Amino acid sequence: MKLLLLLALCLGATTATAQLTDSFADGNFTQNPAWTGDATSFQINPAQQLQTNGPAVTGAEVQLVTPCAAITGTTWEFWTNLKLATSGGNYADVWLMADAADLKATGTKGYFVRLGGTPDEVALFRQDATGSPVYVINGQDATLSSAANNLVRVRVTRTTQNVWTLERDLTGGTTYTLEGSATDATHQRSAYFGVYATYSSANNRGFYFDDFRVTDAAAPLLLRAAAPSARQLTLTFNEAVAASQSAGNYRLAGGGGPAVAAAARDAADPTLVHLTLAADLPLGSVTVEARNVADGFGNVAAGPLTATFQNNGFAVTPALNQLLITEILADETPSVGLPASEFVEIHNPSATAVLDLAGVRLLKQGSTGNPAVFPAGAVLLPGEYAVVCGSTRTAQFAGYGKVFGLTNFPSLTNSGDQLVLRGKDGRTLFEVSYSDAWYRDARKKEGGWTLELIDPANPCGGPENWQASQDASGGTPGRANSVRATNPDRTAPVLLRALALNPTTVRLYFGEKLDSAAAATPALYTLMPAAAITRAAPVGPDFRLVDLTLATPLTPNQPVAVTVQRFLDCVGNASGPVTSVTFALPVPVAAGDVVINEILFNPRSGGVDFVEVLNRSGKYLDVQGWQVGSERAGGALDAEVVSSTSVLLPPGGLLAFTTSLSVLQSQYPASINPANVLQVPALPTLPDDAGVVVLLDAQARPLDRVAYSEKQHLRLLDDVNGVSLERIRATGPSEAGNFHSAAGSAGYATPGRPNSQQQADPTGSDVLTLAPELFTPDDDGQQDFTTLSYQLDAPGYVGSVTIYDAQGRLARQLVRNETLGTKGFWQWDGLTDRGQKAAVGYYVLLIELFKPSGGQQQQYRKTVVVGARF
Structure with missing residues (x-):
């Protein structure tokens, strides 16, 4: 009574409609179909039945399996006879579905019919990856109660709705008795069908199997559709479909969607079909139709089979400026209304693209620590904002919408930092080098307020595209910025x-x-x-x-x-x-090449110091590693490096060092040249009354030294705060006489610009030169003082200069017994010895030169006019 043994559902079928009919009549189980496993523990007996023939050892387990992908809409039938008394150590399992070839292994999942066991029953079980088998249908106990002849034919069906039915005939015929029905959809994959037996030593030849038949007569069902990308659809069927697929069998419902360009069954999972579309999927609800789709055994679903899904867009990897930082809270205290916690806000400016943030890194440029990394599954929808903060601060921002709490969130420096978003491939997505000057509001700069991006369409903008939030709470995390406005960049690069x-x-x-x-x-x-x-x-x-x-x-x-x-x-x-x-390629600097040209040591309220240097050589120099120092009593030097990177100082070039370019720009807007101002991390403290500034090269060798004092300022000034001292002559000595208060008409300081009081060296060979011969000591930057220059034939002279008015009265003892070099000058600021402005009129300068070594003495007279502007 041999029956059809294995239908074409089993893997290895030669055509879609063929059935495999191995009744073991050929005397083997190694082909048509091929069973594998414990082959030496089975035999084909003279009655052409599969019989166990394993080792006579109590607790032995033997198995055979054959590939088979049966899932739903399937009927399983088989005949068996257990010629033994079944018990907890003597039973057989017929695996209808198994996802692995080893039925003994922990982790193998599927369904099996158990024959015997302690209840002596016929029952249907489910085996999960862990744990003991679970009843699906619990059969009647003591069904298999014979000590030597437990004959039974079993039929199991599983509908496409996952309803299981278990039937048996204890005579071995086909007059079935229902054991029960149940619904179970836990496992939807199968790779093998098989038999398993465990026995005591006396029963090693007591299991007989025959007439296996697996029938799939149901057409496939379309379970669901998903879109992994804009032009890809993946369809999931309830069972394996035919290997050959046609694009003509599929389309998008409604007729308005893109055509299906190709269809292919998945190489690893035969229940999946991948569709390639000719154009991008439309947004919104999408329905896909399948017609005339066959399973692996020729069962055809005429259709249409349909599946609907919602297309909300596809997450794409962001490119440059497609993911923006739009808000920064670096100084969180005192809190105005926001949580007292640092954060940045990110924004997706696209109207259509969903951004995949997985692997995107947030970091401070130059930081050696690990970056903050967005986790897998992190996305930003079109137009969406999100708060990014430390992983322990997420709860504080829960009320502001989407929040990403990241491990290693960088600490934000209040005064300014460079923040970078990098893609998972390392490419830069967005960069911003913010500064507290961007607040444009001294009160908000003190803390509790965010910096907001003005125009997201201008992602490359710097300070002109950022300002302090105008929201009463101090910021707008998770929503459009309060300062948002059109602010395009129309400036060409320079x-x-x-x-x-x-x-x-x-x-x-x-x-x-x-x-x-x-x-x-x-x-x-x-x-x-x-x-x-x-x-x-x-x-x-x-x-x-x-x-x-x-x-x-x-x-x-x-x-x-x-x-x-x-x-x-x-x-x-x-x-x-x-x-x-x-x-030019720079060359080494030497002492005297560069001099201190201007010093601001007593700034205005809220201001900052600066020290300006002048390259008076013909060399191109690199200031990397140079230091500015403040000399203390006893000669100790407090010095700070002014540049850790290369900065070129050309011949005649100026460079001013300060801790805040923005403050200098705000206090000297008309007299600063920002291109010649270098913002430095720190300067040494410069005392307001008097001090010594020293310039050193990268090897800490002195280049110039200037002693300054507030007494050097023009005494006519009522307030010297914010007034710099400027070098008068570039080639002159670094002494008090070669410095003068910056002109009021120039804003009282000229950082990065030529000095308002500078003079060129006199030309000619005269021993004494007076220029100008008419001056107006009113600090307007035009002829504020007169300069008496000298050129001597040899060093060693001692000089004195006395100034008399037109009536011969002493006005000023300008110089008294000063040792002179061969070249130099003195300046007269128009003040008398009493510190008063000299009256308008003529004055005579009496110059006395005496050379002690030879006894020579010379006298000269020069006339100058003190004038006034009306």
Whole structure:
């Protein structure tokens, strides 16, 4: 009574409609179909039945399996006879579905019929990855109660709705008795069908199996559809479908969606079909239809089978400026209304794109610590804002919408920092170098208020596109900024300066962020004298710098003009046709090459000190490592490095060092040149009454030294706070007589600009030169003092200068018995010995020169006019 043994559902079927009919009549179980496992523990007996023949050992376990993918809409039938008394150690399991070939292994999942066991029953079980088997249908106890002949034929069905039915016939025929029904949809995958037996030593040959039949007569069902990307659909069926798939069997319902360009069954999971679309999926509800889809056995679902899903867009990896930092709370105290916790706000400015943030890193540029990394699954929807804070602060911002609490969230410096968002591939997505000057509000700068981005469409903007929040709570985390407005960047980029980092590398400095791709074209740049450029490399993360690699090394101290033909900023503004700056490979500095040119040691309220230096040599110098020091009593020096990076100081160049460029700009808006001002982390403390400033090179060797005093200021000034002392003559000595208060008409200080009181050295060979011969001591920056210059034939003279009015009365003892060099000068500020402004009129300067070594004595007279402006 051999029956059809294994239908075409089992893997290995040669065609979609064929059935495998192995009745063991061929005397083996190794082919058609092939059973594997404990092959030596089974045999085909003379009755052409599969019989156990394992070792006669109590507790033995033997198994055979054959590939089979039966799932739902399936009927399983088999015949068996257990010629033994079943018990807890003597039973058989027929696995209808198994996801692995080893039925003995922990972790194998599926369903099986147990024959025997302690209850002597026929029952259906489910086996999960862990734990003991679970009843699906608990059969009647004592069904298999014979000590030597437990004959039974079993039929199990599973509908496409996952309803299981268990039936048996104890005569071995097909007049079935229902054991029960149940619904169970736990396992939806199968790879194997198999038999398993465990027995005591006397029963090693007591299990007989025959007439296995697995029938799938149900057409496949479409369970669901999903879109892994804009042009991909994945359809999930309830069972394996035919290997060959046609795009013509699938379409999007409604007729308005993109066509299906290709269809293919998944290589690993035969229940999946992947569709490739000719265009992007539409947003919203999408329904996909399947027609005439066959399973692996020729059962065809005429259809249409449908599945609907919601397309809310597809998360994409953000590119440059597609993910923005739009708000920063660096100084959280005193709290105005926001949580007293640092945070930044991120924003997706796109109207359609969902951003995949997984692996995106937030970090402070230059920090050596681990960055804050967004976790897998983190997304930002179109137009959405989110708060980013430390992992322990998430609860504080829960009421503000989406929050990402990240481990290693960077500590934000109140005064300013450079924050960078990098993609998981390391590319820069966004950069901002904020400063507390961006608040534009002294009160809000003190804490509790956020900095907000004004125009998200201008992501490259700097201070002009940020300001303090105007919201009463101090900020707008999780929503549009209170200062949001149209603020486009229409300014073309500017080449500020160039510096030779080494003989074959030139760094260009630009005034704003560049289009990094466009800036990487070597043909945009030329050098004169000509030198070949082999590479142009924009420097991240802000791309304000471009490094040029030269084919041949530069000659030290030789001026070179670099010209940029055309370049773009990061929003597409183009520069003019030609922009050029001059640089040179710097050479070592020597004492006297650079002098202290201007000192502000007693700033206004809220102001800052500055020290300006002048390169009076013909050398191109690099100030990297230079120090500014304040000399204390006893000669101790408190010094600070003014530049840890290379900064070129050309011949005649000025450079002012200060701790806050923004403060200097606010207090001296008309007299500062920011391009020649270098903001430094710190300056030594400069006493307001008197002190000594020292300039040192990178090896701490003195370059210049100036002693200053508030008494050097023009005594006509009512308030000297905020008034700098300026060097008068570049080539003159670094002494008090060569410094004068900056002119009021110049704003009382000229950081980065030529001094308001500077004078050129006199020309000619006269022993004494007086200029101007008419001066107006009113601190307007025009002829505020007169200068008496001398040129002597030899050193060793002693000089005195006495000033008399037109009536011969003593007005000022300007110089008394001063030892002179061969060249120098004295200045008269128009004040008398009493500290009063001299009256308008003529004055006579009596100059007496005496040379002690030879006894020579000479007298000279010069006339000068003290005037006044009306």
